[in-house]
Amino acid sequence: MAGVVKMPSQNDFARYRDDFPVLARPMNGQKLAYMDTASSAQKPRAVIDALREALDRDYANIHRGLYALSQTTTQKFEATRRKVADFIGASSENEIVFTRNTTEAINLVAQSWGRTNLKAGDEIIISGMEHHANIVPWQLLHDQIGIVLKIIPVLPNGTLDMDAFDGLLSDRTRFVSIVHVSNALGTINPVETIIRKAKAYNADILVLVDGSQSVTHMPVNVLGLGCDFFAFTGHKLYGPTGVGVLYGRAALLNAMPPYQGGGDMIETVSFAQTTYKPAPARFEAGTPAIAEVIALGAAIDYVAAIGMDNIAAHEGMLLASLVEQLETVPGLTFYGTGPDKAGIVSFTADWGHPSDIAMILDQCGVAVRTGHHCCMPLMQGFGVEGTVRASLGLYSNVDDIISLMNGVTKAHKLLGA
Structure with missing residues (x-):
């Protein structure tokens, strides 16, 4: 019907992911789950x-x-x-x-x-x-x-x-x-x-x-x-x-x-x-x-x-799922829990240092950022040296969240014993 705009589906976003060549390469023998977009986003073929x-x-x-x-x-x-x-x-x-x-x-x-x-x-x-x-x-x-x-x-x-x-x-x-x-x-x-x-x-x-x-x-x-x-x-x-x-x-x-x-x-x-x-x-x-x-x-x-509104909606859905699943892991403390959030999750664990968690995630093919994120006064205010930060992009999907969860669960077993 004239005037009706079709919103992109999850299948559309799966296709958009295919536009990013680097996401097809493995990392440490595992399928890459790139969750460091807040630091620097990957590039689609159109940009390359x-x-x-x-x-x-x-x-x-x-x-x-x-x-x-x-x-x-x-x-x-x-x-x-x-x-x-x-x-x-x-x-x-x-x-x-x-x-x-x-x-x-x-x-x-x-x-x-x-x-x-x-x-x-x-x-x-x-x-x-x-x-x-x-x-x-x-x-x-x-x-x-x-x-x-x-x-x-x-x-x-x-x-x-x-x-x-x-x-x-x-x-x-x-x-x-x-x-x-x-x-x-x-x-x-x-x-x-x-x-x-x-x-x-x-x-x-x-x-x-x-x-x-x-x-x-x-x-x-x-x-x-x-x-x-x-x-x-x-x-x-x-x-x-x-x-x-x-x-x-x-x-x-x-x-x-x-x-x-x-x-x-x-x-x-x-x-x-x-x-x-x-x-x-x-x-x-x-x-x-x-x-x-x-x-x-x-x-x-x-x-x-693609439409920035559509990207926001896609990332918002993934963010809700990511937070819900991470909340099931014992011993995590989350930073930035207000009602208005973009696709970034920051946390620490009482059973492991952020760097140790990130190294285990790396072996699972998951790329996250750790440290103070160039926000040292903020981290000092929270009383921590740094956090694990997982950040989403338009190419993120449910498989990335599953990989992250598997990695965090593995880290908990290894570090929290």
Whole structure:
């Protein structure tokens, strides 16, 4: 019937899994169950092919050459900028800056906007569950100009203490930088509420959202969120490494000074003075990751064709099953048990160290992550050195959960005796 959209079935997702060549290879003689997507997602053939083609067929430097190869590559590069803008709901492709990763995007904002607009005593609010990439850049700013860093506490269930957030807002608050989905816990933070409260307190407070995990697991619309900046990285979104994205409102980006200097970000250069292009070019000094940006465009095409709502539903079903089954294993403690979660499960066992559990899982063909997950303050708050983290992707399936459960059960027998 016209107007009816058919939702992908589990058979469809089984077919999507076949798009990822690495998942067909064994690990330690076992069928691979890749459950470390939160660290870095595997790549579909469409991305691999786009990367290869960008190097095989059309490679040339961009923005400078008048010859056909350069023009073709430039068009493909800039087409990705438009795809990114559409994917996250930005007003214009001119609000999309290509960086190396989320880390560089946050550092860009801290050093360009922060060094220009903040002074000693100004306050920045972050949360207790931030990745180091959203802690250290602000600590550097503290050391450089004396800004004050204030922390939203994390409750025992791995959610933010929103009452405490209200109390942190003050006349000195200038900026809030918050993770959308915790990479260590899977907690989906109420960023819309945080942004609304911050803007209601003072409309001049700016908000950056670290979307490294959210763009992988759910639809994102930056205009709907109301954020001023949004950052994510390509390799978690089934794209290549070495490319990330900073979204910033056009008026903010064009008022910010360059973060780095070099070729392709200038209008004119003399020994007396240099003038700069408008955003986004002013923040993209030097030759960028050309093939990687083009391949990121292929990754966005791939997930957009499946539908982020569909991916979220698929992962949500698997997450519920994974948690339900892990809860049957004696001695596990779970971190991040709030009601709003993406496809990440983090746990410890009273009968075994996370590293020992992960080594046994490795022998069972199961790839998980252990440690502090670049969230040392969060782990310290929970009183643990680290956790075992299993994270889902669009290619995850019930067989992965069975393999994980078999491995955890084996670890319990070996370590818990």
